[in-house]
Amino acid sequence: MKLRSSIWATILLLGIYFFSGGTGDTLAGGGLADLTPTRTKTDGLKGKVIVIDPGHGGYNAGAVGASGKTWEKTNVLFIAKDLKTMLEAAGATVVMTRETDISPESKTRNQLETRVDIANQAKADLFVSIHNDANKDRTIVGTTTYYYGSAQSRRLAESVQKSLVAALGSRDHGVKSSPYYVLRHTKMPAILVEVGFISNFWEEKRLADPAYRYRASQGIFEGIKQYFSSSSFETPR
Numbered sequence: 001m002k003l004r005s006s007i008w009a010t011i012l013l014l015g016i017y018f019f020s021g022g023t024g025d026t027l028a029g030g031g032l033a034d035l036t037p038t039r040t041k042t043d044g045l046k047g048k049v050i051v052i053d054p055g056h057g058g059y060n061a062g063a064v065g066a067s068g069k070t071w072e073k074t075n076v077l078f079i080a081k082d083l084k085t086m087l088e089a090a091g092a093t094v095v096m097t098r099e100t101d102i103s104p105e106s107k108t109r110n111q112l113e114t115r116v117d118i119a120n121q122a123k124a125d126l127f128v129s130i131h132n133d134a135n136k137d138r139t140i141v142g143t144t145t146y147y148y149g150s151a152q153s154r155r156l157a158e159s160v161q162k163s164l165v166a167a168l169g170s171r172d173h174g175v176k177s178s179p180y181y182v183l184r185h186t187k188m189p190a191i192l193v194e195v196g197f198i199s200n201f202w203e204e205k206r207l208a209d210p211a212y213r214y215r216a217s218q219g220i221f222e223g224i225k226q227y228f229s230s231s232s233f234e235t236p237r
């Protein structure tokens, strides 16, 4: 009787051992673990994948400055590169849609499709497109951040707009909803930042100034950081 019960105890213990060992990997590799909301307050930017999209590039200069001598494609690339450095220093992984003066496109996908493809394939946490604004009315100056669709995109837009305007001391046009292609087709919270009006002589000069561009990068960076620290829970992907 005594021997029998100890055999059963051994079988039971072996069963527990294999059962817990067998399911351990499953839990860690996905399944239940992914359904548990993770607190992002302490995580911040660490481990986040962020796609930075400097608008235009190559043959596509974007808006041309009031003087005719500066281009949107150049201004936004400088801002994007500094933003990349800041995000990486904070522990994020950054994917750029372009890092040089080229138009990101292939034979089968145009530049807008390619920008979206890069973001969706990277399964990015955020998509940030950087642009300069332009208007026929050369008196217009200021900063606008666009979003489309989700509440998270709106919250990201509000966060970035607020800190960008604070960093630049620029005129605040607020956040606006607009169905831009890159905002409509990206599957993660996405914004399009119009840093300032290149069509205005005064703001064109500011946008071409390295110190001003650096402040723009800092403003966008702070806004992204705030976005992650203010989201108490992250929804599972």
Ligand SMILES: [Zn+2]
Pocket (backbone or CB within 6 Å): 055, 056, 062, 063, 072, 131, 132
């Ligand atoms: Zn643009």
